[in-house]
Amino acid sequence: MRGKFYGVGVGPGDPELITLKALKILRSVQYIVAPEKQEGKGSIAFDIIKDHITDPHKVISMVFPMTYDAQTLDESWGKAVQKIGALLMEGQDVAFITLGDPMVYSTYIYMMRLLKTYDVEIETIPGITSFCAAASRLGIALGETNETITIVPSAYNHPNLDKILEYSDNVVLMKTAKNFPNTINILERHRLMGKSVFVSKCSHKDEKIIYDLKSLGDEKVDYLSMVITKKGGLK
Amino acid sequence: MRGKFYGVGVGPGDPELITLKALKILRSVQYIVAPEKQEGKGSIAFDIIKDHITDPHKVISMVFPMTYDAQTLDESWGKAVQKIGALLMEGQDVAFITLGDPMVYSTYIYMMRLLKTYDVEIETIPGITSFCAAASRLGIALGETNETITIVPSAYNHPNLDKILEYSDNVVLMKTAKNFPNTINILERHRLMGKSVFVSKCSHKDEKIIYDLKSLGDEKVDYLSMVITKKGGLK
Numbered sequence: 001m002r003g004k005f006y007g008v009g010v011g012p013g014d015p016e017l018i019t020l021k022a023l024k025i026l027r028s029v030q031y032i033v034a035p036e037k038q039e040g041k042g043s044i045a046f047d048i049i050k051d052h053i054t055d056p057h058k059v060i061s062m063v064f065p066m067t068y069d070a071q072t073l074d075e076s077w078g079k080a081v082q083k084i085g086a087l088l089m090e091g092q093d094v095a096f097i098t099l100g101d102p103m104v105y106s107t108y109i110y111m112m113r114l115l116k117t118y119d120v121e122i123e124t125i126p127g128i129t130s131f132c133a134a135a136s137r138l139g140i141a142l143g144e145t146n147e148t149i150t151i152v153p154s155a156y157n158h159p160n161l162d163k164i165l166e167y168s169d170n171v172v173l174m175k176t177a178k179n180f181p182n183t184i185n186i187l188e189r190h191r192l193m194g195k196s197v198f199v200s201k202c203s204h205k206d207e208k209i210i211y212d213l214k215s216l217g218d219e220k221v222d223y224l225s226m227v228i229t230k231k232g233g234l235k
Numbered sequence: 236m237r238g239k240f241y242g243v244g245v246g247p248g249d250p251e252l253i254t255l256k257a258l259k260i261l262r263s264v265q266y267i268v269a270p271e272k273q274e275g276k277g278s279i280a281f282d283i284i285k286d287h288i289t290d291p292h293k294v295i296s297m298v299f300p301m302t303y304d305a306q307t308l309d310e311s312w313g314k315a316v317q318k319i320g321a322l323l324m325e326g327q328d329v330a331f332i333t334l335g336d337p338m339v340y341s342t343y344i345y346m347m348r349l350l351k352t353y354d355v356e357i358e359t360i361p362g363i364t365s366f367c368a369a370a371s372r373l374g375i376a377l378g379e380t381n382e383t384i385t386i387v388p389s390a391y392n393h394p395n396l397d398k399i400l401e402y403s404d405n406v407v408l409m410k411t412a413k414n415f416p417n418t419i420n421i422l423e424r425h426r427l428m429g430k431s432v433f434v435s436k437c438s439h440k441d442e443k444i445i446y447d448l449k450s451l452g453d454e455k456v457d458y459l460s461m462v463i464t465k466k467g468g469l470k
Contacts, residue, residue, distance in 0.1 A: 007371070012361075016256035019363065024251065101363075103370035103377040104384070112374065113470070124371035126247075126363045128254065128336075135338035136242070136359035139347065142338040143386060146393060149339070150403060151384040158381060160402045167398040168385060235348070 002120045003030070003088040006095040007102040007112055009127015010048045013204035013224075017128045023052055025125060030092040033084060035064045035107055044224070045097040064107045066223075073110075081114040088120045099224075101127040105153060105174070131172045131226060134199040138209065140234050143170055147232070154227075157182055165190045165229070173227040180221045184213055192229050200225035237355045238265070238323040241330040242337035242347055244362015245283045248439035248459075252363045258287055260360060265327040268319060270299045270342055279459070280332040299342045301458075308345075316349040323355045334459075336362040340388060340409070366407045366461060369434040373444065375469050378405055382467070389462075392417055400425045400464070408462040415456045419448055427464050435460035 006025050011017035026032060026049060034046035043061060053059065062080045065072055087094050098106040102124050112122055131151065135142040143149040150168035152158050155175045164171060165186070176183045176198075187193050198210040200222040210216055211234075213227070228234075241260050246252035261267060261284060269281035278296060288294065297315045300307055322329050333341040337359050347357055366386065370377040378384040385403035387393050390410045399406060400421070411418045411433075422428050433445040435457040445451055446469075448462070463469075 009367075009371075011254070014256065016259065017254050017361065019246070019252050019254055020258070021249065021251035023255070101367045101371075101377070103367060103375070105378055105380075109376045109379050122374065124374060126252065126367040126371040128361045128363060129367065132244075132336045132338060132361040132364065136244075136336075136361040139357065139359060140338070141344045142336075143340055143388070144344050145340075146388050146391070148388070148393065148395065148399060149386040150399075151378060153378070153381050153383070156381070158383065160383065163398070163402040164383060164385075167395045167402060 001091050003090065003092040003094060004121045004123065005084065005088055005115050006093070007108040007122070007124040008095045008097050009101045009125055010045050010097050010099065011128040012100055012130040012133040012202050013048060015048055015051055017133065017203060018049065018052070019125065019127070022125045022127065025095055026053060026097070028093070029095045030058060031087055031094045032059045033080070033094060033096045034059050034061050035098070036061050037064065037066050039063050045099045048099070049097060077110050077114060081111060084111065085115060085118045088115070088118060098127070101129045104129055104151070130202050130224065131174070131228070134202045134226060134228060137202055137207070138197060138199070138228070138234070140228070140230065154179055154183055161186055165192065169231050171229045173229070175223065175225070176227055177221040177223045177225050180216065183227060187213070187227070187229065192231065195231060195233055196227050196229040197234055198225065198227050236326050238325065238327040238329060239356045239358065240319065240323055240350050241328070242343040242359040243330045243332050244336045244360055245280050245332050245334060246363040247335055247365040247368040247437050248283060250283055250286055252368065252438060253284065253287070254360065254362070257360045257362065260330055261288060261332070263328070264330045265293060266322055266329045267294045268315070268329060268331045269294055269296050270331070270333070271296050272299065272301050274298050280334045283334070284332060312345050312349060315346060319346065320350060320353045323350070323353060333362070336364045339364055339386070365437050365459065366409070366463070369437045369461060369463060372437055372442070373432060373434070373463070373469070375463070375465065389414055389418055396421055400427065404466050406464045408464070410458065410460070411462055412456040412458045412460050415451065418462060422448070422462070422464065427466070430466060430468055431462050431464040432469055433460065433462050
């Protein structure tokens with residue numbers, strides 16, 4: 001019998017913000033795939049679960065470079081799918097762990113699609129997103145009554161960002177690190193600086209919360225960072 | 236010493252989709268407030284946690300009518316805040332449970348704000364949202380690469396819905412129950428019917444997933460329902 005492939009969301013960072021279901025699966029599978037950006041750099045998702053896992057031998061690190069280059073991605077995804085596919089064919093259950101939620105901007109999405117050709121059972125376990133964790137941490141509503149909430153990946157200038165800031169009530173700008181000066185410019189243009197807050201590494205030990213976005217001007221911004229903007233004010 | 240007030244997200248429905256942190260707090264507090272729509276109707280949030288709670292005596296039901304009438308809301312919120320406030324003043328810790336995530340369209344948001352005047356410590360524990368659970372269940376990405384995701388409360392026609400459908404890549408229409416025929420009309424107008432899927436009571440025992448939205452025409456739609464629309468197609 002073939003093994004089962006799981007996508008498991010491990011939440012935003014705090015090891016206690018993992019679900020009972022995720023934990024049960026991580027303990028039951030034969031292999032856990034921990035994605036890392038660079039060989040030997042370690043996996044943020046694995047750091048979150050490491051104290052929950054009693055058998056570290058079942059963890060396999062796989063490299064997924066942070067790039068938009070299609071060829072590099074195809075190669076690393078292809079390698080990973082082959083390795084995971086081989087384990088599944090042997091009848092081993094494999095869990096791919098992912099920071100936050102597996103269906104929100106994760107590498108798991110591509111693994112899931114590519115592994116469908118292997119005709120194996122696939123189950124995805126949702127996780128706490130960083131933006132939900134940040135709203136709780138800040139004590140501000142992500143959305144209330146009839147407010148809309150828009151999540152915008154902001155590693156580069158998003159072509160619709162002006163329109164989104166015009167038509168959505170609350171906006172979460174994710175992965176702002178590489179593009180922080182532009183993000184600031186756009187928020188200034190929309191007069192939303194006083195209605196925005198910066199959060200990086202939410203629920204991690206080195207979490208940072210900054211209300212005065214200008215003060216971050218030249219500082220290196222962590223990859224796991226976001227800006228939450230609420231037109232009605234931060235409440 | 237005053238008690239501490241917690242907002243605890245219990246997730247979308249499956250009792251295993253609760254976090255370790257939520258469970259720890261629910262077991263440690265002296266009181267758990269379970270919101271219900273009508274006296275004696277029961278609390279969906281409590282149904283999710285009931286098998287996790289060994290001491291049912293610590294659960295207090297409080298009625299929060301589902302209405303937009305300001306006076307009715309003020310009265311029910313006022314009563315709830317007085318009761319919870321009194322317990323906190325006695326030094327009791329109180330957890331208010333909420334379906335999904337506490338910062339996404341929940342009654343807890345108002346409780347939290349009103350209880351700030353009591354000068355007590357408040358902590359909010361994020362939960363798995365229904366839309367993340369639905370995306371995992373369906374095996375479709377809520378957002379990938381540079382796609383935007385917009386959450387729209389759709390109990391009534393949202394004034395910006397046309398613009399949101401124009402400018403956002405992926406849209407989640409929440410609480411569509413009362414407004415389902417209008418939702419269908421708008422999706423038809425935007426030629427998005429084939430790119431939309433209906434999910435109700437996600438991860439509950441009576442979960443429903445329907446790809447042919449037209450087939451739901453005259454059926455009574457559950458309150459806990461949503462439509463996920465992906466312009467790039469349901470994948």
